[in-house]
Amino acid sequence: MQQIINAILRNRNFFIYLLLLFFSFVILQNKSPYHQSQFRQLSLSLSGTLLGMRNSYQNYFQLEKENARLVEENQKLKSLLSFQKTPGEADSLTYNLNTSFELIPARVIKNSIGGVRNFLILDKGKNDSLSVEMGVIGPNGIVGIVDQTNRKFASVISILHRDLKINAKLKKGNAFGSLYWNGDVPNKMQLSDIPTINTVSVGDTVVTGGMSAYFPSNIPIGKVSKFEILPSKRYYQIELILFNNFSNLDHVYVIKNKDKATFDSLVK
Amino acid sequence: MLQENIQIGITFFVLIILQFLVFSNIDFFGFINPFVYLLFLVRYRLDGNQSIFILNSFALGFFVDLILGTAGAHTIATLTVAYLRPLIVGFSFGINADVPYAMIKGTRISNQLTYLGLIIFLHALIYYSISYFSWLAFFQIMKNAFLTSVLTFILIWLILGFYKTK
Numbered sequence: 001m002q003q004i005i006n007a008i009l010r011n012r013n014f015f016i017y018l019l020l021l022f023f024s025f026v027i028l029q030n031k032s033p034y035h036q037s038q039f040r041q042l043s044l045s046l047s048g049t050l051l052g053m054r055n056s057y058q059n060y061f062q063l064e065k066e067n068a069r070l071v072e073e074n075q076k077l078k079s080l081l082s083f084q085k086t087p088g089e090a091d092s093l094t095y096n097l098n099t100s101f102e103l104i105p106a107r108v109i110k111n112s113i114g115g116v117r118n119f120l121i122l123d124k125g126k127n128d129s130l131s132v133e134m135g136v137i138g139p140n141g142i143v144g145i146v147d148q149t150n151r152k153f154a155s156v157i158s159i160l161h162r163d164l165k166i167n168a169k170l171k172k173g174n175a176f177g178s179l180y181w182n183g184d185v186p187n188k189m190q191l192s193d194i195p196t197i198n199t200v201s202v203g204d205t206v207v208t209g210g211m212s213a214y215f216p217s218n219i220p221i222g223k224v225s226k227f228e229i230l231p232s233k234r235y236y237q238i239e240l241i242l243f244n245n246f247s248n249l250d251h252v253y254v255i256k257n258k259d260k261a262t263f264d265s266l267v268k
Numbered sequence: 269m270l271q272e273n274i275q276i277g278i279t280f281f282v283l284i285i286l287q288f289l290v291f292s293n294i295d296f297f298g299f300i301n302p303f304v305y306l307l308f309l310v311r312y313r314l315d316g317n318q319s320i321f322i323l324n325s326f327a328l329g330f331f332v333d334l335i336l337g338t339a340g341a342h343t344i345a346t347l348t349v350a351y352l353r354p355l356i357v358g359f360s361f362g363i364n365a366d367v368p369y370a371m372i373k374g375t376r377i378s379n380q381l382t383y384l385g386l387i388i389f390l391h392a393l394i395y396y397s398i399s400y401f402s403w404l405a406f407f408q409i410m411k412n413a414f415l416t417s418v419l420t421f422i423l424i425w426l427i428l429g430f431y432k433t434k
Contacts, residue, residue: 013318017351020326024347027333028340028398035339038401 040148040155048121048153051109055123059107066250073139101216103253104128106136106154113246116183118158120144124254125152135214135255140243141221142166143252145214154254160186160246167209168221173198176209177238179221186246189222191238198236200227206240213263215255276312280328283308288335291423300412302420303342305332306391307427309350310384314357315368325350338399345394349387356386371428384424389417 008015028035059066106128110121124130126149136143136156144156145164157164160181168179168191175198177191191206204224210217222240230237257263283305291304308328312321329346333339349356357370360383367375370383392413400409 013322013351016319016322017347020322020347021344024326024329024340024343027343032339035401 037148041150044121044148044153044155045150047110048123048125048150051121052123052153055107055109069139069250100257100259102256102258104130104256106130106252106254108249108252109153111246111249112158113160113186116162118160118186120156120158120249120252122146122154122156122252122254123152125149125154127151129256130154130254133214133260134257136252137215137219137255138244138249138252140245142208142215142219143244143246143249146254158246159189166215167211168206169209169217170194170198170200170224171205171207171218176211177236179206187242188225189240189242191224191240192235194236194238196229196234196236200224200236200238202226206238213257213260216257272313276324279308279311280324284328284331284335287332292336294419296419297415300415300419302416302423303388303391303395304420304423304427306346306349306388306420307424309346309353309387309391310371310424310428311369311431313368314353314370315366318354321353322347322350341395341398344398345391348394349391352390353387356383356390360386371431384428385417385421388420388424389413392416392420 029039030036104124106122106124108120109123110119112118112120120136120143122130122136130146130149132146132149134146136146142159144158144161146154147157148155159166159179162181162183164180166179167176169176175194177194179189179191181189194200202224206221206224208215208217208219208221220243222242224238225241226239227236229235287303287305292301294301296302305328309325312324326343326347329343332342332346336342361367361370361375361379364375364379371380393409396409396412396416
């Protein structure tokens with residue numbers, strides 16, 4: 001112990017320098033959005049490579065569980081085909097994707113749900129035609145939006161991110177509102193701006209509104225668990241329970257919107 | 269000792285104010301501004317406590333960043349140059365590296381020029397590397413670092429001449 005203290009004291013200038021340098025980079029990262037994005041790119045490359053290595057052997061031991069999940073997913077799809085159900089009727093696995101959207105499968109190699117601004121890292125990147133601002137959906141609903149990509153990996157802003165708002169609607173009645181997460185529990189989100197002229201009841205399904213280029217409409221999100229009328233009496237404040245379990249996300253699909261450029265040019 | 273500390277304190281604040289009011293508004297060629305506050309690092313005594321020198325330099329860079337509204341590039345550049353200064357002194361002055369001040373009579377002009385040039389260029393290089401933070405801007409970083417260094421070098425050399433005659 002004495003030797004360690006002596007070594008630190010002997011090299012104190014180096015340690016002071018390192019400490020202050022770290023502090024400077026923290027300031028730089030906090031104050032400059034450009035550097036923040038550059039640091040995130042760097043962190044994406046580093047953590048993506050390391051986690052990719054870890055996952056490659058971890059996946060091998062989870063094959064049995066993963067097979068069971070895929071069989072279940074297949075069964076749901078087969079039953080939909082055999083009953084000729086219209087896509088969008090069931091709560092999950094029935095994404096009403098029209099031809100302008102293409103799905104790119106990916107696996108989650110890092111997922112956080114403990115913070116107030118959560119991110120995921122996917123094992124696909126620019127090499128697999130992923131680019132920023134693409135929507136990501138899981139087996140039971142939306143997951144997030146791609147915000148950084150490099151050749152091999154992509155980082156995704158989870159819908160469990162305090163600063164993200166998504167256009168959503170009540171499936172029954174088509175009333176549009178704004179979906180956000182208040183940073184509390186990872187299976188509940190809030191839906192606001194739904195006018196009180198609409199009727200809401202517990203158990204109603206909330207789906208994507210389709211008013212953005214990220215997600216097509218009618219992708220399931222969750223079910224209304226609680227709602228109240230705000231003091232202004234003009235809007236509801238709705239709480240919903242998500243269909244997706246964010247704690248065990250593995251297989252996801254990235255949505256490539258072929259008409260995004262056209263959509264963006266109109267919005268601008 | 270107390271007098272010297274007061275002098276360091278005054279130099280510290282005067283340089284920050286001058287950098288803000290005068291030297292950051294020169295806009296030579298439209299974008300080149302000299303970092304004359306580096307005079308603090310150049311003139312700080314060489315045989316003083318290195319840890320305190322690093323802390324002082326960090327504070328200098330921090331205040332310059334704060335007052336110029338830059339994110340942290342001045343702090344990182346100034347801090348790194350302060351940490352590396354013993355190496356720069358050793359490289360520039362060789363066996364005469366134990367002088368109390370770098371820019372005093374008795375040291376060779378060529379040694380002084382090397383010392384001053386290295387401090388200024390290293391600082392500018394780190395500053396622009398942090399500011400651009402991209403390999404794609406390599407030539408832009410080198411060009412800006414070179415032009416800023418030349419202007420800073422000339423101004424600091426002129427100011428040092430004023431100190432010497434006084």
